[in-house]
Amino acid sequence: MEKEGPVRILFVIDQFTSSHAGTEGQLLQLLSNLPAGQFQPELLVLRPSSYVEAGKMPCKTEVLGTSRLFSLKTWLAMFKFAQRKKQEGIALCHVFFNDSSIICPPVFSLVGIPTLISRRDMGYWYTPKYLWVLRRTARFVSGVVANSAAVKQVTAEKEGVPAARISVIYNGYSASTDELSPLTPEERSSILSGLGLPVDGRFVVLVANLREIKRIGDAINAIGTVRNSVPDSHLVLIGGGNQEPYRELAVSLGVADYVHFLGERSDVRNILRAMDAGLLCSESEGYSNAIVEYMQARLPVVASNVGGNSEAVEHGVSGYLFPRGDIKQLAAYLVCILRNEDGSAQQMGECGHRKAHRRHGLQTMIDSHAALYSRVLSSRLGAPDVEVR
Structure with a gap:
């Protein structure tokens, strides 16, 4: 896919409170290590935290300012934000955590930005209400990143996302x-x-x-x-x-x-x-x-x-x-x-x-995400899963 300059990717997470937590740590590695000549990351958090307010993030970071999932105000704020990001050239959205993975796919789909969601647990947070909504927003999801085959299976079964759209990419870590x-x-x-x-x-x-x-x-x-x-x-x-x-x-x-x-x-x-x-x-x-x-x-x-x-x-x-x-x-x-x-x-x-x-080498994880982003942006969703064993 030919494009002037690096592809701009928006990462979204409910809240970022610590770089030592599992999901936040992996997101931070992506923000810090995606190849700069290929991708330009930005971050949106739904809720503020002292970590974000301290300016510790390695990329441009914004706070939505409203975060109640089932509030019309939140959905309107996200829609306006998505419109602005489309105008600014954001080409892809990658979402972490629960609330963001419900609201972002349909909203960003409306403005023409494909959305990936991440799943990193066995769905202990699932409730009948969450699952009802997730099964209906799944059709707006361009792909899912699962950090294990077990997570892939439960996501497909519970949320109704086709298995072909779920890629297994294991966590990556730097190691000297x-x-x-x-x-x-x-x-x-x-x-x-x-x-x-x-x-x-x-x-x-x-x-x-x-x-x-x-x-x-x-x-x-x-x-x-x-x-x-x-x-x-x-x-x-x-x-x-x-x-x-x-x-x-x-x-x-x-x-x-x-x-x-x-x-x-x-x-x-x-x-x-x-x-x-x-x-x-x-x-x-x-x-x-x-x-x-x-x-x-x-x-x-x-x-x-x-x-x-x-x-x-x-x-x-x-x-x-x-x-x-x-x-x-x-x-x-x-x-x-x-x-x-x-x-x-x-x-x-x-x-x-x-x-x-x-x-679990860090570069393996980064390369796997970069390949997936390129595949989604090229609309080749039917390609084989990115799976690192």
Whole structure:
């Protein structure tokens, strides 16, 4: 498609509050790394946030100013915005999060701008009202980007988007050799002591915001059982959210001294290098960013067998999958990894590391999106899915 200058793409998201969150982090990578000679990104957020107001975004950013999904005022404001963007030369819209994916496709279709939507979870937010609307706005969607085959399947089934219009593009991450190389014992001790952790302990890390859907309580319950077999084991929790109920649970179970709350961190990668196992207990997952970070850090992974987790973790090869909520099995797998009697933990970590490098390189993700954008703009929607294995 011949066009003077780079193609202008508008990205839309309900709200952008942190660069460390999964969806926001992937969007930020797109905004920062799409080839400048080919694409010129802009961003619209429905609701303001301190992060956006601080001017941290790498491209032109606007706030809609009204965001109630079922308000006529919101739809009128979006229509006027879409008209202006069409006049300014926006050629494509790519939408993230729920409300934006309902309002943008029909509105931007009216002004002649094709719209892609992203799906990155198993639809835990679906309600009968949302699904009713989504099934009717699906005909305005030019394509869907799913971050796992599991998400693709649930999107097609629930929202009625034809599977041929859903492309699987796995999450992408930058990785330097220095950051991801194995630590020396001295380097590991330095990291642990800097975090206030015992240097001779063995550590299970769980990276997730402290929300009910992440089932943090399962991890806290399991660590007591794990310590019966591995007395120097500890649980390290990294993520924002209300710690109080989980601290109370740890106290009630008598494991408060072995559960460490680090809060939201910007140095997660470095911390992971000093850990022994990565854990995810979630009720639902599309494709976990945390699991990829664990694999990059050469950690064997124990994860609930939900959503796209089975696409990320090869059971018995790069880690273990346990039935959601099965604390006994979860603990048993952690004990197996921490004891490491046959040396398989290191082999699992290396296997995961190779897979992360192959599937989740940042450039792979960027190139896959660029190819999809070009395909949509060329109206070749019947081409094979963009799918990176």
